[in-house]
Amino acid sequence: MPLSTLASSTFTEKLDAARISALSLAQATTDVKNAALSAVAEQLRANVPRIVEANDLDLANGRENGLAAGLLDRLTLNDARIEALASATLDLVGLVDPVGETVRGRSLPNGVRIEQVRVPFGVVGAIYEARPNVTIDIAALAIKSGNAVVLRGGSAAENTNRVLVDLLQTALDSVGLPREAAQTIDEFGREGATALMTARGYIDVLIPRGSAALINTVVTESTVPVIETGAGIVHIFLDSSADLEMATAIVHNSKVQRPSVCNALETLLVHEGAADRLLPGVLGALRASGVTIHGDARTLSLFPDAVEATDEDWATEYMTLDLAVRVVAGLDEAMDHIRQYSTHHTESIITNDLSNSERFLREVDSAAVMVNASTRFTDGGEFGFGAEVGISTQKLHARGPMGLPELTSTKWLVRGTGQVRS
Amino acid sequence: MPLSTLASSTFTEKLDAARISALSLAQATTDVKNAALSAVAEQLRANVPRIVEANDLDLANGRENGLAAGLLDRLTLNDARIEALASATLDLVGLVDPVGETVRGRSLPNGVRIEQVRVPFGVVGAIYEARPNVTIDIAALAIKSGNAVVLRGGSAAENTNRVLVDLLQTALDSVGLPREAAQTIDEFGREGATALMTARGYIDVLIPRGSAALINTVVTESTVPVIETGAGIVHIFLDSSADLEMATAIVHNSKVQRPSVCNALETLLVHEGAADRLLPGVLGALRASGVTIHGDARTLSLFPDAVEATDEDWATEYMTLDLAVRVVAGLDEAMDHIRQYSTHHTESIITNDLSNSERFLREVDSAAVMVNASTRFTDGGEFGFGAEVGISTQKLHARGPMGLPELTSTKWLVRGTGQVRS
Structure with missing residues (x-):
């Protein structure tokens, strides 16, 4: 040896x-x-x-x-x-x-x-x-x-x-x-x-x-x-049926509570049918906590207090009070985006649509896939393990x-x- | 990528x-x-x-x-x-x-x-x-x-x-x-x-x-x-209480039934207190099936129809009708030998001593550890899996x-x- x-x-x-x-x-x-x-x-x-x-x-x-x-x-x-x-x-x-x-x-x-x-x-x-x-x-x-x-x-x-x-x-x-x-x-x-x-x-x-x-x-x-272990480019998708109050609370918690950790939110995707209903409130609450929004063109039109996102933003794990935001045509485009940029750590959908929530759970290939919950829950302590060695982002032996x-x-x-x- | x-x-x-x-x-x-x-x-x-x-x-x-x-x-x-x-x-x-x-x-x-x-x-x-x-x-x-x-x-x-x-x-x-x-x-x-x-x-x-x-x-x-997957330097230890008939049948099956596979026996260890009772019969049956015995000095003295084993024999996966045989002072020396030379695939003890069988099961660190059974049983088909991808010899994700x-x-x-x- x-x-x-x-x-x-x-x-x-x-x-x-x-x-x-x-x-x-x-x-x-x-x-x-x-x-x-x-x-x-x-x-x-x-x-x-x-x-x-x-x-x-x-x-x-x-x-x-x-x-x-x-x-x-x-x-x-x-x-x-x-x-x-x-x-x-x-x-x-x-x-x-x-x-x-x-x-x-x-x-x-x-x-x-x-x-x-x-x-x-x-x-x-x-x-x-x-x-x-x-x-x-x-x-x-x-x-x-x-x-x-x-x-x-x-x-x-x-x-x-x-x-x-x-x-x-x-x-x-x-x-x-x-x-x-x-x-x-x-x-x-x-x-x-x-x-x-x-x-x-x-x-x-x-x-x-x-x-x-x-x-x-x-x-x-x-x-x-x-x-x-580790790297997390974590996504939340706000579906067209997302409740504004729930979306605001979950996105804020996922991004702001502890931005430097791997289960913190990095990219927010929003259904185009709900963007004008949801984005001003959700992003306003983030802005009030000091979050810089990096938005695509449609986000900028709804929330002018944002900087323009580049392709690099979608592939970045900020670990800071920065958030990339993109408006998508719907669930399929959201899952395509996640497939392309996710590090397969944690993704969450905020929705009241059963068939969309079940598709998201089934088709998104990440260590933790969530419905109507903060991404910050991907954690050994929260899962009741009492202690945590780390969060595995590979598929062999241990995941999550x-x-x-x-x-x-x-x-x-x-x-x-x-x-x-x- | x-x-x-x-x-x-x-x-x-x-x-x-x-x-x-x-x-x-x-x-x-x-x-x-x-x-x-x-x-x-x-x-x-x-x-x-x-x-x-x-x-x-x-x-x-x-x-x-x-x-x-x-x-x-x-x-x-x-x-x-x-x-x-x-x-x-x-x-x-x-x-x-x-x-x-x-x-x-x-x-x-x-x-x-x-x-x-x-x-x-x-x-x-x-x-x-x-x-x-x-x-x-x-x-x-x-x-x-x-x-x-x-x-x-x-x-x-x-x-x-x-x-x-x-x-x-x-x-x-x-x-x-x-x-x-x-x-x-x-x-x-x-x-x-x-x-x-x-x-x-x-x-x-x-x-x-x-x-x-x-x-x-x-x-x-x-x-x-x-x-x-794979490599198997597989051991059987014949304890002092081993039944001659059982030892002969299990050793023969483990070595001869299909010598070219990874769960076939490669090294036989024998308690010195039972060597003269067991070895002539066990090795005679192997010899009759064409097995070449590579023995240490004490084995040679009991079974002259053997060639002298070198240190290399203990570290060899023959995959042929060859078997290395060594007389040891007892369970501890047998487990020391296994610790040094095993590829952690399969080891079996033949014994009627409860405390020795439990120690062997507990202390030998291999994918499959057996008592009074042929090493050829380490197999997906035999274990009832219906099909087998291979036999893992690592400890991560899958073992055996x-x-x-x-x-x-x-x-x-x-x-x-x-x-x-x-």
Whole structure:
């Protein structure tokens, strides 16, 4: 199993240790894994000053390197955010352990009994950027689902992550689980990330979290299985029968509540038969919240307080208070537009027409397809998963919000009494 | 969406057509898809001479190019094999259509109703070699699961595959489904295969079937999601309590019944406390069926009619009448050996010891883990799936025999009455 260009024996030793520790994690009982999570929360609460100190160092470096304000904010861990991390970790204790769940089973005609059960992946890799909270999030989810994790959190958060991983290891050790079940490879820099992406036989699944560029790099360069997360060019279609009040509330919530996340609205499509009834009110409410409207010609004629949209707008995930708006001939043109520009994350139709709502649900090919609901509902917490690994935008293994079961694989247990195949 | 080095517009047109045809396939009812399968069987039966003629051409080319006897056999389609293909296609008619199945669903506290349903992947790609039967197998499974397929069957079977794809297209057309739902890209040669592996946005999942070298190439070079199938270094461990008769029957069946397939036994491990009781009988029966035993020193001392095994033997998938045999100190050493050399396909323990059988089931990390059963049972047909796409040896999405549900993804349907996120 050649590990790419980085043939560093220390790197290989780390992955070997992860693989071996994964055997213990896979066999750990739910009680032991829950004890580990409680210990992680305790460690976080007991080491707030140490975490903040390391984080201050990263923030100072970040400012020196001219990191954007948004990135600096994501990078920041303060007392309140550390407490939120501890509390979220404790929330996992109450969730059902997916490991050991029987997915299906039957007796074959010859008496052989087969049973498909959930098992941990083994070693989960994660590559992310400047978000030290992801270190705890992913590690805690991995522990609960019986997996070891190897983390590449990026140089911008290196000092914070070093402390967090140390706390994770102390917590694991305190309940008798191997420290190597949570490791960082930040010290190997970019080469380490590349080696992680090609560590076949060591990494069972790799999850990238962060910018579209980061995710694209991981998907393109990895030879280990990847779960693609993230990018969302999210659409709402206002059908001709849409209720004005409902349309205004849902569009406003989808765009404004948290514009920087993947389930936020980016493009609004409106039925031409309802454009003059709906657009002034819907767009006026957005404008009042500071949203810039990028409209096609017909939108501009109904709402002059808009800038002209170009083709590029339809293909843009703004993640800001900007919205592309287009008037379409009807459901078919709306679905054509979605087919062309959607990243298959979330789309919603606002309508009172049954046959249109059913067609939209059936024909739109996205992780979440909605009727009369805010696109912001595509979320592990909202779906009742209690915790979220990320939102998968691929079709293999997991699609949409990923919870604990999505961090497991299965195996078949086959029990015979001497049967052979004839 | 750049399509690698092969920027041929014809190639892109084919993938575009596949993507568009996938929309129709996804919406097709079970009745229409079943009618298409019946039409495929009809076309096969009505065109036996035409298929055989094209196949003869491939066989002649194969002989000229010095293809091995085994490959020529795999390449061959005769009357009986064509009838078997037609009959297997008709068998799919009786299977449950996975599309539309509700996997789970609930009402959120705010009244929003969420439901996870099975949907087709969209476009399934397949890369395989010199096995024209796979053309019909994969296409038929894809049709039933509502997917379009793009097939790369290799130059050795090019003439046969061209005819088979033509018959598939005629069958699709006859029931009103788009012909482009089943296409070959054989005419683009190796460059076409490379382009297929990097056709992000066009191919939703790529399935390689064939040699370890082919699978490795696909896994390493693909940027589209891949399901890895195949390689099996399969182990049986004879525990100290193993019944001699049962051990002999299961080992013989696992090794001899069909040695060239992935679920055939490759390495036998024997508890040292039972080696002299079990090995002479078990290995004698194998020898009588022409199996060459590659044994470690202790095996040689008990069964002199064996050749000395080297470390390479433990890491070899023979796929022939050869078997590696090693005496181990007990269950732990057996599981250590399996951990080091297994390809995580299938392992079986023969024992009457409950705690050992439970430890083996729990701790061995393979797609199928067995007690007192032949390893040959890891098979979609045996598991009652009715048909098999292949046997996944990866942990993402599918593990072990893959049936129709494994050719689907899911999506979340979200039905609200105006809810927004607070």
